[in-house]
Amino acid sequence: MKALRRKLTRMILTPDSWQAIQLTFELATLTMLLLLVLATPLAWWLSQTQSAWRAPIHALVTLPLVLPPSVLGFYLLIVMGPQGPLGQFTQSMGWGVLSFTFTGLLIGSILFSLPFAVQPLQHAFDAIGSRPMEVAATLRASPLDAFFSVALPLAKPGMVTAAILSFAHTVGEFGVVLMIGGNIPGQTRVVSTEIYGHVEAMEYAQAHLLAAGMLVFSFVVLLALALMNRRQRQVV
Amino acid sequence: MLYLQVKLNRKEFLLDVGLQLPEQGITAIFGPSGSGKTSLLRAVAGLEKIQQGRIQVGTSIWLDTAQRICIPTWQRPLGYVFQESSLLPHLSVTENLNFGLKRAWKSASSEQTEANKALQASIELLGIGSLLQRMPAELSGGERQRVAIARAIAMQPQLLLMDEPLASLDAARRQEIFPWLARLRDELKMPMLYVTHSAEEVTRLADHLVVLDQGHVKAQGSVSAVLTQVVNPVVVGEDAGALIEGCIGAVDAQWHLSRVDFDGGCIWMRDAGLPVGKAVRIRILARDVSLAISEPTNTSIQNQLRGSIQSMTPDKHPSQVMVVLKCGAEEVLARVTKRAVNELALQVGMPVWAQVKSVALVA
Numbered sequence: 310m311k312a313l314r315r316k317l318t319r320m321i322l323t324p325d326s327w328q329a330i331q332l333t334f335e336l337a338t339l340t341m342l343l344l345l346v347l348a349t350p351l352a353w354w355l356s357q358t359q360s361a362w363r364a365p366i367h368a369l370v371t372l373p374l375v376l377p378p379s380v381l382g383f384y385l386l387i388v389m390g391p392q393g394p395l396g397q398f399t400q401s402m403g404w405g406v407l408s409f410t411f412t413g414l415l416i417g418s419i420l421f422s423l424p425f426a427v428q429p430l431q432h433a434f435d436a437i438g439s440r441p442m443e444v445a446a447t448l449r450a451s452p453l454d455a456f457f458s459v460a461l462p463l464a465k466p467g468m469v470t471a472a473i474l475s476f477a478h479t480v481g482e483f484g485v486v487l488m489i490g491g492n493i494p495g496q497t498r499v500v501s502t503e504i505y506g507h508v509e510a511m512e513y514a515q516a517h518l519l520a521a522g523m524l525v526f527s528f529v530v531l532l533a534l535a536l537m538n539r540r541q542r543q544v545v
Numbered sequence: 546m547l548y549l550q551v552k553l554n555r556k557e558f559l560l561d562v563g564l565q566l567p568e569q570g571i572t573a574i575f576g577p578s579g580s581g582k583t584s585l586l587r588a589v590a591g592l593e594k595i596q597q598g599r600i601q602v603g604t605s606i607w608l609d610t611a612q613r614i615c616i617p618t619w620q621r622p623l624g625y626v627f628q629e630s631s632l633l634p635h636l637s638v639t640e641n642l643n644f645g646l647k648r649a650w651k652s653a654s655s656e657q658t659e660a661n662k663a664l665q666a667s668i669e670l671l672g673i674g675s676l677l678q679r680m681p682a683e684l685s686g687g688e689r690q691r692v693a694i695a696r697a698i699a700m701q702p703q704l705l706l707m708d709e710p711l712a713s714l715d716a717a718r719r720q721e722i723f724p725w726l727a728r729l730r731d732e733l734k735m736p737m738l739y740v741t742h743s744a745e746e747v748t749r750l751a752d753h754l755v756v757l758d759q760g761h762v763k764a765q766g767s768v769s770a771v772l773t774q775v776v777n778p779v780v781v782g783e784d785a786g787a788l789i790e791g792c793i794g795a796v797d798a799q800w801h802l803s804r805v806d807f808d809g810g811c812i813w814m815r816d817a818g819l820p821v822g823k824a825v826r827i828r829i830l831a832r833d834v835s836l837a838i839s840e841p842t843n844t845s846i847q848n849q850l851r852g853s854i855q856s857m858t859p860d861k862h863p864s865q866v867m868v869v870l871k872c873g874a875e876e877v878l879a880r881v882t883k884r885a886v887n888e889l890a891l892q893v894g895m896p897v898w899a900q901v902k903s904v905a906l907v908a
Binding site for chain 1: 590591592617618619620623624625627631633634635644645648649696697700
């Protein structure tokens with residue numbers, strides 16, 4: 310029975326497709342986790358600082374939102390390539406070149422989804438205002454202590470939104486992957502590029518299956534997000 | 546002693562204050578909104594950047610710009626009660642109380658029991674024992690402020706700072722918190738700076754009064770001295786008047802009156818149900834006091850005080866004079882007309898009778 314089912318699913322989805330799905334989830338999960346670690350301090354800094362650097366840094370972080378993915382991919386390819394500064398560095402360290410590798414793809418994904426993690430977090434931190442941090446200070450909490458014991462718990466809805474959005478956005482990326490990933494099965498071929506490959510090869514049934522899966526997945530994620538936001542508003 | 550010297554330049558105003566305050570009791574910082582009271586309090590807490598100043602509490606220096614000393618807020622042993630609810634919304638009442646407590650007290654076990662004792666005492670003092678499991682969102686405004694006050698005093702701070710703790714509450718809730726604040730004053734030895742623009746809070750709670758106006762100190766001293774000063778008069782509430790501390794000396798059940806005894810005489814007033822021996826504060830407004838040079842007889846006015854004229858100062862209107870009487874250790878204000886002063890030939894030093902038409906019990 311089990312064997313039969315496996316056979317059936319094999320018939321419907323090729324092993325390549327399964328591999329692409331698995332890789333997509335790996336990439337999205339890692340991107341999400343790393344982004345939470347990187348974006349949280351960045352968003353905190355953006356929401357607190359009065360430095361003149363705030364505006365340019367904010368613009369830079371938001372850039373992937375408006376830039377065509379191919380532009381971002383193109384520059385990443387150059388920077389990570391054998392002649393690029395990052396490429397030279399990784400080569401000198403004996404790590405080889407990052408373009409057309411999973412690590413390179415991960416770096417690209419993090420940059421590409423950065424605004425989707427930073428913005429909800431920054432809004433959440435902004436919404437807290439300065440008062441709870443002042444209260445924490447009058448209760449003998451050092452700034453770092455107050456960040457972990459007050460700011461982070463209060464920004465939890467923002468963190469959840471940031472996690473979901475960066476995960477979903479990574480699943481949905483195509484341009485950057487194509488530019489710096491090169492569509493290598495098992496290494497850099499994700500669902501979106503797999504669909505592209507199927508369409509190119511006129512395998513519409515396979516493309517349909519994956520595309521519909523993506524459609525349902527994306528809808529479910531956004532629906533969950535909306536329901537969650539509504540519940541939070543009711544609580545507050 | 547508490548030394549506050551603060552210079553703070555803002556777009557809207559300049560705060561320039563030099564004060565030496567007693568390290569006990571409640572010092573009220575009184576003034577209209579925009580006079581810099583809250584900025585001064587925030588400066589003491591280290592929440593406000595100060596260009597130039599020095600803040601010393603007892604022997605410890607919290608700030609000295611000349612010596613480049615600035616202890617950050619979280620290292621100052623203070624308690625702060627904000628104007629509006631400042632409970633951390635993601636923590637229950639107990640967790641809010643413990644937040645400051647576990648950071649203020651060292652983890653040594655001897656200190657742990659001390660901390661627990663302080664916590665229990667503050668829970669009892671503010672009557673919040675039944676609220677401990679609740680979340681801040683489930684509390685009324687008055688309950689939240691009581692928890693915030695308990696949270697501050699449980700840390701046993703060297704200085705308690707309160708920024709209009711009653712301003713965000715309606716009149717009924719305010720009346721609910723007053724007795725707790727009076728208990729704080731009477732039972733804790735903790736010095737408090739209490740920012741307010743309410744005359745009621747000043748007359749009921751304050752021992753010492755600082756009046757701020759447009760960032761400058763207009764007057765300061767013991768509350769009764771500041772309220773009776775006639776040069777640069779400070780009007781707290783509807784009118785100028787004296788604040789007298791005394792205690793209930795007798796209760797006349799037949800006529801529903803009680804007698805307040807103080808150094809300088811006694812005053813009969815409506816019986817408020819207070820027991821004999823209870824310490825009270827009464828307020829006598831200048832407009833309710835008239836003067837006579839001999840003992841008045843055949844008058845409906847029940848209260849007469851003997852005193853001598855200490856000073857006479859022209860009042861706002863050219864027809865009137867503000868007379869300060871010394872009655873024992875207390876001072877009483879009387880507003881009379883210039884013509885009356887002339888007809889009775891009143892002079893400084895003269896013994897007179899003051900007839901008191903009405904008295905208000907403030908606390």
